[in-house]
Amino acid sequence: MEFNDEQLERYSRHILLKDIGIEGQEKILDGRVMIIGAGGLGAPIALYLAAAGVGHIGIADFDKVELSNLQRQVIHFTGDIGKRKVDSAAEKMKAINPGVDVAVYGDYLNSRNIRDVIRDYDFVIDGTDNFASKFLINDACVFEGKPFSHGGILRFDGQTMTVLPGATPCYRCIFNSPPPANSVPTCSQAGVLGPVAGMLGTIQATEALKFLTGAGELLAGRLLIFDAKTMRFRTAEVRKNPKCPVCGDHPTITELADGEQAICDLKH
Numbered sequence: 001m002e003f004n005d006e007q008l009e010r011y012s013r014h015i016l017l018k019d020i021g022i023e024g025q026e027k028i029l030d031g032r033v034m035i036i037g038a039g040g041l042g043a044p045i046a047l048y049l050a051a052a053g054v055g056h057i058g059i060a061d062f063d064k065v066e067l068s069n070l071q072r073q074v075i076h077f078t079g080d081i082g083k084r085k086v087d088s089a090a091e092k093m094k095a096i097n098p099g100v101d102v103a104v105y106g107d108y109l110n111s112r113n114i115r116d117v118i119r120d121y122d123f124v125i126d127g128t129d130n131f132a133s134k135f136l137i138n139d140a141c142v143f144e145g146k147p148f149s150h151g152g153i154l155r156f157d158g159q160t161m162t163v164l165p166g167a168t169p170c171y172r173c174i175f176n177s178p179p180p181a182n183s184v185p186t187c188s189q190a191g192v193l194g195p196v197a198g199m200l201g202t203i204q205a206t207e208a209l210k211f212l213t214g215a216g217e218l219l220a221g222r223l224l225i226f227d228a229k230t231m232r233f234r235t236a237e238v239r240k241n242p243k244c245p246v247c248g249d250h251p252t253i254t255e256l257a258d259g260e261q262a263i264c265d266l267k268h
Helices: 005-010 021-030 042-052 067-071 085-096 114-118 131-144 194-213
Strands: 032-036 056-060 101-105 123-126 148-154 157-163 222-227 232-237
Touching (some): 021 194, 032 042, 042 056, 042 085, 042 194, 114 131, 123 194, 131 148, 131 157, 148 194, 157 194, 194 222
Parallel strands (some): 032 056, 056 101, 123 148
Antiparallel strands (some): 157 222, 222 232
């Protein structure tokens, strides 16, 4: 594609990178990334992907902006309270880069519609805050063959990994099924240090851009864990589980169903 002068200036710091260059920026501009969750993780992800010039970005969240969100969900401002998060987020994404196309999904994602939503995207990012959503996203991405970034935060801690279905372990390879209801608190129950969301969301946005451009090494087969209290990071190597119920040798989960996968609740 032919870059105009405005694009050359806007993306100049990417173009200067040996591992990105003009060719890599073209791939970013042609890229399609789906962000599920417009909260603590989705906020920095959306801003950085829009700024980077990802050509088509989808963002899904059924919630509205609340005052308690503003401590960490940096894409939403005080004047946005009461707005749908997807509309608030899209407004900021277009403000930072009018050249990106933003599609908003303001309804619940569930076992009946999530595959249709993610099907046309190159990469999916999980920015949700509960186990039902994470297993739903994992299973849908495995069935659709969609690479995705898993992310989770709580208190001072964060973890993330990138899944390439068919090639690397999926979320269920490590965490077979959701824990019992109410056994693990959410951020709204236990709290989270605001910048922790930014730390992890920025890593997830980086993984998306690396995937689109082919630059660097993805967190595929590796679970990155950090503790912001001590500022210690560690990476655990993970392997595919041949007994995984969704991607193993003899899968027992062959379709999305209601139950643990019924509702995608997006409240980071």
